[in-house]
Amino acid sequence: MSESDQAPMHGLLLLLQALNNGADMGTGILQVKGQAINLLGPNLPESLKMYAIGRQNNLLGSYPTQKDLAPSIVFCVLFFLIAVMHFVIWIINFKRGHYFWLSLVWVAYCAMRIVGFALRAYWSSDILQVNSGIASEIFLIIPSMVIVSFNLILAQRLFTWRHPVGGNRMLFWNIMFVLYFIVCLVIAMTIVAAAVPYLYFLSYHAYKAYKEVVMVSSVLIILYSLTAISLIGLSYFFKPTRKDENLYTYQPWWVESFHPFYFVQPHAAQKAEETFMKRNHNHRHAKASHCRYPSSL
Numbered sequence: 001m002s003e004s005d006q007a008p009m010h011g012l013l014l015l016l017q018a019l020n021n022g023a024d025m026g027t028g029i030l031q032v033k034g035q036a037i038n039l040l041g042p043n044l045p046e047s048l049k050m051y052a053i054g055r056q057n058n059l060l061g062s063y064p065t066q067k068d069l070a071p072s073i074v075f076c077v078l079f080f081l082i083a084v085m086h087f088v089i090w091i092i093n094f095k096r097g098h099y100f101w102l103s104l105v106w107v108a109y110c111a112m113r114i115v116g117f118a119l120r121a122y123w124s125s126d127i128l129q130v131n132s133g134i135a136s137e138i139f140l141i142i143p144s145m146v147i148v149s150f151n152l153i154l155a156q157r158l159f160t161w162r163h164p165v166g167g168n169r170m171l172f173w174n175i176m177f178v179l180y181f182i183v184c185l186v187i188a189m190t191i192v193a194a195a196v197p198y199l200y201f202l203s204y205h206a207y208k209a210y211k212e213v214v215m216v217s218s219v220l221i222i223l224y225s226l227t228a229i230s231l232i233g234l235s236y237f238f239k240p241t242r243k244d245e246n247l248y249t250y251q252p253w254w255v256e257s258f259h260p261f262y263f264v265q266p267h268a269a270q271k272a273e274e275t276f277m278k279r280n281h282n283h284r285h286a287k288a289s290h291c292r293y294p295s296s297l
Contacts (some may be wrong), residue, residue, distance in 0.1 A: 010035070012048065012056075023201030026055040030130045030199050051125055057197065059209060064124035072121035076114050083110035097267040109143050116140035132207065134195050141194075145187050148225045149180065157233040162235045165243045183224055190217040262264055 013025050016035055016199035020028065029052060036044055053063050064072070083106075116139030123133045156176055160167030193213040197203070202210065254268035 012039075013052065019051075020201045024204045024207040025237070026057065027197045027207050028201035029056060031201065033128055033130060044128070053127060057194070057214070061124070063127060063128075063133075066122055068124040069121050072117045072124065075117040079110040079113040079117070083107045083114070086110065091264055096264055097269050098264045099269070102154075102224065103151060105146070109146050112139050118145070120158040130198055134198055137194060138191055141190060142187065145183065145221065147226075148221075148228065149183060151228040152179075152231065153206070155228040155235070159231050159235040162240055163238065165241065179227065186217055186220050186224070189213060190221070212295060271293070 016032055017023060017025055018029075019035070032052065032115075033044075040048075043048065057065070074257050086103050086106040090100070090107070093100055093103070119136035119139065123129050123136055127133075134138050158166075166172060194212050197207055197210050252269070252272075254272045255261070255264055
């Protein structure tokens with residue numbers, strides 16, 4: 001945008017800023033939209049839209065344009081196919097008595113991604129659809145945290161298998177529950193801090209504080225994404241103790257392959273459960289016991 005185009009746009013935003021008690025130009029875009037439409041009519045100049053967007057917080061992937069429409073639709077289709085695949089796998093396993101509930105989590109994850117990209121596709125057709133944009137960002141933020149959280153759950157499962165004594169202590173479980181609770185707070189904090197500046201007018205200092213909160217939450221989310229890797233590392237860094245070795249641990253030894261098209265035998269899990277206490281205490285070292293998370297799950 002040239003300087004000659006910027007001058008009237010800047011002047012208009014200064015006028016609106018004066019009408020809104022000196023609120024920062026990057027805030028209250030939803031209300032600014034209504035005020036601008038009242039002044040200029042429903043067809044706002046493209047230069048005004050771009051100038052106003054330039055004042056907003058940066059987004060990962062930037063604000064959508066017409067070029068984002070096709071990629072967003074493609075991602076919707078891809079995640080739909082992945083969701084169907086996970087759901088079909090879950091149904092097959094469920095009918096065979098093998099209950100891997102995390103498959104439904106992946107279905108929910110894909111569903112949220114579909115909603116997020118569908119809203120982004122709609123948003124790309126009209127950048128003034130602020131509510132759709134906020135909803136799109138929420139549905140693209142939450143799935144990222146969901147997959148990290150359930151990776152941590154799987155890492156916790158591995159740690160508990162390697163260290164059944166320590167992994168089942170109340171101290172360890174309480175630490176994990178506190179961590180999950182903190183993550184929920186961080187997600188809520190991120191959503192609120194990211195959405196409020198779009199909805200309400202804020203002073204310069206308040207807007208700066210909100211941006212700092214978003215930066216802090218981003219750092220916390222990055223650190224949280226490393227917790228699963230750290231827990232896996234600790235699982236193998238600390239060797240199992242003698243107590244761990246002698247403790248019976250329930251393992252899916254009936255899973256015999258990692259092949260993508262492999263499914264367990266019908267009701268193998270129930271048969272294994274019946275014979276669990278009859279197995280030798282060294283069963284956890286058996287070759288089959290290492291088949292913990294086959295891709296067919």
